[in-house]
Amino acid sequence: MKNKLIIFGTGKISEVVSNYFELDENHEICGYVVDDKYKKDDNFLGKPLVSESEVMGLYPPKKFKCFIAIGYQNNNSLRSDKFDLYKKMGYNFTSYIPSNLKINFEFGENNFIMDSAIIQPKVSIGNNVFVWGGSMVGHHSKIKDNCWITGGSLIGGSAVIEKFTFLGMGSTIGHEITIGCNSFIGASTLVTKDTPNDSVIIEPDSKKIRLTTDQFLKISSLK
Numbered sequence: 001m002k003n004k005l006i007i008f009g010t011g012k013i014s015e016v017v018s019n020y021f022e023l024d025e026n027h028e029i030c031g032y033v034v035d036d037k038y039k040k041d042d043n044f045l046g047k048p049l050v051s052e053s054e055v056m057g058l059y060p061p062k063k064f065k066c067f068i069a070i071g072y073q074n075n076n077s078l079r080s081d082k083f084d085l086y087k088k089m090g091y092n093f094t095s096y097i098p099s100n101l102k103i104n105f106e107f108g109e110n111n112f113i114m115d116s117a118i119i120q121p122k123v124s125i126g127n128n129v130f131v132w133g134g135s136m137v138g139h140h141s142k143i144k145d146n147c148w149i150t151g152g153s154l155i156g157g158s159a160v161i162e163k164f165t166f167l168g169m170g171s172t173i174g175h176e177i178t179i180g181c182n183s184f185i186g187a188s189t190l191v192t193k194d195t196p197n198d199s200v201i202i203e204p205d206s207k208k209i210r211l212t213t214d215q216f217l218k219i220s221s222l223k
Helices: 012-023 052-058 077-088 213-218
Strands: 003-008 027-034 047-051 065-068
Touching: 003 012, 012 027, 027 052, 047 052, 065 077
Parallel strands: 003 027, 003 065, 027 047
Antiparallel strands: none
16 A cells, blocks of 8 residues: 655755655655745645645644655755654654665665665664765765765765765765764765864865867867
C-alpha cells in the first residue's frame, strides 16, 4: 500500500522533490501545504494546495505522512522549524531513499537522497538531511540533523558533519574530519582539519582572464 503524502512547500525544491516522489511506487502525493500568507492558488503541480491553518482538518496526521520540501534558508533553520512544527502537530515523516541504495546505512526522517548520490556502508544520516546528486558519503561517516549536502560534495570515511551545516558544490571533507555545528563550507572548498562550530570556509572565485572569448579562442587550441 502506498504512503499517502502531503508536501510542505511550493518552491523549486518542492518541484524537484515531487518529481522523485511521483516516480516512487511507495508514495502517492495527495496535496501541498504553504503558510497561509503565501497561498495564492488552489492547486500546485496538479494537486490541491491548502494553507497551514487548514491542513490538519483536510489531511489528518493519522492518515497522511508529511515531507518538508524547502531549502537551506538561514542555514537550514527554516526547514528545521517546519519539521519541528509538523512533528508537534502529530505527523509522521517519510524520506526519499533511492531503491538502488541497498547497502547498510542508517537514516532518520524527512531525508531526501537523490538517485545519483553514493552512500557507502555504515553511514549514519540524521533527520531532515538533503543529499544531492553526485555526492559521495564515505563509510562510517555521520551526517547529523538539518544538513544540506550539495551536488558533487565528497565526504571522507569516518567524517562527522554536525547539525545545521551546508556543504557547497564540489566541496571535499577529508577522512575522519569533523565539521562543527552551523558551519558553511563553500563550493570547491577542501577541508583537511577539524573546524569549530559556526565556521565559514570559502574558496575564492577563479580570476577572470583579461581576454574576450573571441580573443581567447584565437590564441588557443579551442577553435
